[in-house]
Amino acid sequence: MAPRKSSCQVMRTIFPSIRDKPVFALDFSITYVGIIFLGLSIAGTELFKLYPENKLEILLIRVIHTIFMFALVYLTQSILRARKVSSTGYFGLAVIGLWLAIPSLLVRVLLMEEFNFIADSQVAPYLTEQFLISLGLAFFWIPVSIILGGQRNQIIEAFKEYEKRLVISARKNIRNSQDFYELKQDVDQTFRNELIMHASQLLNSLTFSDDKKLSLKERNETMQRYLKGNTLRDFSQRLNQKSEGVESNSKFEQDMRSLNLIRKQFNILYNFTARKAPVPAWVYTLLTFALLLPNYINFFSLRQVLITLPALLVIQLIAIQINKTLRHGGKYAILQTNFLTLLIGLLPFIEMILFSTFVPDLTEKFPIAIIGVFYPLTFYVYMRFIQIIQPAAINAIKGDEIYASTSLKETISNIVKGEFKQSMSHQWATFIHGKILTRLAATSLKLEQAVTNNDNKSFEVGLADIALVLSEPTREFEQKAVDLKTEISSRLDPWEGLISIKIKIDHALADISNERVKDLGEVIEEIISNSVRHGGSQNISINITSTIHPDIHVQIEDDAVNPLPSVPSRIGLGTKILNLVSDGRWSISHVDAKTTVKLTMSLLESEVK
Amino acid sequence: MVATKLNVMLVEDDDFTRATVKSALQGQGLNIVYDTALVKEGIEFAKKNRPDVAVLDYNLGKGPNGIDLANQLRKMQPEIGIVLLTAFLNPAELDTKIAQLPTGSRYLVKHSVSNIKVLVKEILESSKYSI
Numbered sequence: 001m002a003p004r005k006s007s008c009q010v011m012r013t014i015f016p017s018i019r020d021k022p023v024f025a026l027d028f029s030i031t032y033v034g035i036i037f038l039g040l041s042i043a044g045t046e047l048f049k050l051y052p053e054n055k056l057e058i059l060l061i062r063v064i065h066t067i068f069m070f071a072l073v074y075l076t077q078s079i080l081r082a083r084k085v086s087s088t089g090y091f092g093l094a095v096i097g098l099w100l101a102i103p104s105l106l107v108r109v110l111l112m113e114e115f116n117f118i119a120d121s122q123v124a125p126y127l128t129e130q131f132l133i134s135l136g137l138a139f140f141w142i143p144v145s146i147i148l149g150g151q152r153n154q155i156i157e158a159f160k161e162y163e164k165r166l167v168i169s170a171r172k173n174i175r176n177s178q179d180f181y182e183l184k185q186d187v188d189q190t191f192r193n194e195l196i197m198h199a200s201q202l203l204n205s206l207t208f209s210d211d212k213k214l215s216l217k218e219r220n221e222t223m224q225r226y227l228k229g230n231t232l233r234d235f236s237q238r239l240n241q242k243s244e245g246v247e248s249n250s251k252f253e254q255d256m257r258s259l260n261l262i263r264k265q266f267n268i269l270y271n272f273t274a275r276k277a278p279v280p281a282w283v284y285t286l287l288t289f290a291l292l293l294p295n296y297i298n299f300f301s302l303r304q305v306l307i308t309l310p311a312l313l314v315i316q317l318i319a320i321q322i323n324k325t326l327r328h329g330g331k332y333a334i335l336q337t338n339f340l341t342l343l344i345g346l347l348p349f350i351e352m353i354l355f356s357t358f359v360p361d362l363t364e365k366f367p368i369a370i371i372g373v374f375y376p377l378t379f380y381v382y383m384r385f386i387q388i389i390q391p392a393a394i395n396a397i398k399g400d401e402i403y404a405s406t407s408l409k410e411t412i413s414n415i416v417k418g419e420f421k422q423s424m425s426h427q428w429a430t431f432i433h434g435k436i437l438t439r440l441a442a443t444s445l446k447l448e449q450a451v452t453n454n455d456n457k458s459f460e461v462g463l464a465d466i467a468l469v470l471s472e473p474t475r476e477f478e479q480k481a482v483d484l485k486t487e488i489s490s491r492l493d494p495w496e497g498l499i500s501i502k503i504k505i506d507h508a509l510a511d512i513s514n515e516r517v518k519d520l521g522e523v524i525e526e527i528i529s530n531s532v533r534h535g536g537s538q539n540i541s542i543n544i545t546s547t548i549h550p551d552i553h554v555q556i557e558d559d560a561v562n563p564l565p566s567v568p569s570r571i572g573l574g575t576k577i578l579n580l581v582s583d584g585r586w587s588i589s590h591v592d593a594k595t596t597v598k599l600t601m602s603l604l605e606s607e608v609k
Numbered sequence: 610m611v612a613t614k615l616n617v618m619l620v621e622d623d624d625f626t627r628a629t630v631k632s633a634l635q636g637q638g639l640n641i642v643y644d645t646a647l648v649k650e651g652i653e654f655a656k657k658n659r660p661d662v663a664v665l666d667y668n669l670g671k672g673p674n675g676i677d678l679a680n681q682l683r684k685m686q687p688e689i690g691i692v693l694l695t696a697f698l699n700p701a702e703l704d705t706k707i708a709q710l711p712t713g714s715r716y717l718v719k720h721s722v723s724n725i726k727v728l729v730k731e732i733l734e735s736s737k738y739s740i
Contacts (some may be wrong), residue, residue: 112665208708215612430668432693433668434622434623434666434670435623438621438623438666438668438694439623439625439626439629441694442625442626442628442629442630442633443629445629445630445633445728446629446632446633448633449632449633449636449637452636453636455656465625465629490671491671491672492649492672493649493672494648494649494669494670494671494672494673495648495654495672495673496648496649497648497649497651497652498648498652498673498677498678498681521671525671529673529677530676532673533677
């Protein structure tokens with residue numbers, strides 16, 4: 001039997017044909033949002049057109065009705081859950097639609113009567129009139145909201161996956177760009193220059209203030225004053241503080257970042273999907289009809305409805321033109337079709353103006369703010385949203401067919417540059433601490449000892465040592481490329497005696513030697529130190545294997561008793577180094593008592609110069 | 610000069626600094642029984658010889674830092690005195706992720722180290738942890 005395709009691989013259409021007898025998950029989350037929107041829309045019409053004098057009562061009716069609908073949807077959900085009904089087809093959705101829409105109508109009529117908006121004698125005709133609107137609600141809006149709700153996770157997941165892929169590809173491009181190479185040179189040079197400046201300053205102060213005619217004790221006091229008060233320590237501390245900057249990474253912040261990226265990417269996404277798989281023309285017509293239906297029922301006579309109906313034909317024709325223009329492509333296709341979509345949204349307004357000029361008796365007037373601004377914009381936004389949730393869009397996202405927008409690239413470029421600067425700050429702070437400040441402190445001891453022993457020669461040797469450290473302060477920061485095996489050994493060997501580490505490196509990779517080998521070493525060191533210091537690991541195994549060129553795959557497994565969470569709650573230097581080196585391709589998983597960090601990085605690419 | 614029978618072990622990855630600190634401490638009458646740049650050697654020595662005090666640099670280059678080593682030494686030898694040399698004030702104040710030093714250990718900021726007596730005093734104080 002052929003294996004069934006998973007829904008993750010190829011996304012089916014959001015609204016499949018009834019002939020396919022599709023089954024939909026029953027998810028009411030979007031129905032709640034729909035109830036609020038529907039309430040606002042009805043309130044708008046009632047407040048500005050029907051009952052402008054009774055704003056307070058109208059608002060009260062809306063609030064009561066919304067609370068009732070929320071309770072009804074919640075009750076429906078509970079009943080379905082208790083009966084273990086979690087999915088249904090189009091027929092089931094229609095039944096649920098009626099189950100929700102009919103009580104909604106009855107309560108609405110009851111409230112209108114109670115607040116004296118309709119007399120007892122008007123109840124029957126009002127019910128009949130509103131019944132048609134309720135059918136639209138039952139058979140269209142409610143099923144649509146449940147279907148979208150059921151596919152919400154799939155849509156959100158596809159967007160998150162899309163964001164991840166975009167970020168990875170943008171990170172990779174930025175890291176390999178000339179711009180980034182120049183930034184690296186620039187940052188490195190800036191740190192070097194500042195270190196040289198502070199070191200020269202200190203050396204000059206020591207040299208010019210040293211008076212050989214004074215006693216050793218007096219000379220030492222002068223030297224110690226400068227050594228204790230030197231600006232190198234502040235510089236190192238400043239660099240260290242820069243590198244320790246952390247950002248919070250709560251679920252809310254992750255979602256907000258995601259939304260922000262999607263917002264930046266929306267136009268590219270829309271442009272791509274609109275050209276590749278434009279929404280069928282009938283969707284424009286159906287959406288218009290669905291949006292206008294309540295007004296037809298509430299305010300229009302049959303004659304008025306009949307003379308406005310040809311507008312739907314015009315909409316269909318414009319929509320066909322939109323579809324053709326998009327399929328044909330061209331430089332201005334998107335601009336033209338945006339204009340045409342807005343034109344469709346403006347048609348009711350244009351129609352109202354024309355009718356009030358030529359057939360004023362048959363014209364139903366609406367506030368310009370609603371019909372001339374709010375409605376066209378709503379229609380435009382709905383159509384854009386419908387366009388990007390097309391299965392073609394989701395599949396294109398999954399197939400990496402969509403490129404990053406300039407704005408998104410800029411955002412990611414700033415993140416990558418920030419990570420690099422923090423990483424460099426950390427490296428320089430560690431270097432200054434370990435190779436300069438430590439030596440100065442040691443030499444201070446030497447000077448003190450010379451004074452105690454009244455040893456002139458030792459004192460001079462101490463001063464010469466200081467001069468040596470300060471005259472070429474950056475000498476030992478040079479970073480020569482070494483082969484992978486040597487780099488990994490230099491990172492793992494020092495842990496010997498503290499923990500047990502097993503390492504396996506693909507033979508083909510052992511002799512690789514390039515600028516990125518050191519990055520890999522940094523990452524491994526970061527993961528091990530985290531695993532030991534925060535997780536309390538005693539046994540770690542590392543496996544480095546080749547994968548699709550130019551990538552390699554690193555898997556680090558430990559027995560941490562206090563393992564790191566799969567998604568860090570804050571983004572510190574460690575997370576930034578992992579992101580920078582792997583272009584964001586890393587994950588943490590927990591199985592039984594083992595924690596596994598998986599990371600993919602482009603090791604075999606040559607750097608831009 | 611102090612008269613003490615304390616056995617002091619020194620772990621510092623920088624050769625120049627290690628030699629200088631060692632010479633200064635010896636000049637003050639301390640018995641530096643072992644000095645090394647490597648964590649592994651420090652652990653092996655401590656296992657066999659149980660020094661009274663370990664003077665450790667916080668920054669030991671690649672791999673574990675002075676706090677990682679201090680924790681291991683304390684695990685192996687609960688009474689050992691520990692002095693950690695650092696260029697900063699308490700490193701944990703700069704990075705909350707840094708593990709805390711074992712109880713009774715002492716930080717010594719490097720610019721105070723220039724006063725050799727301060728260092729010796731800290732070493733002697735740290736050794737009281739074992740008493």
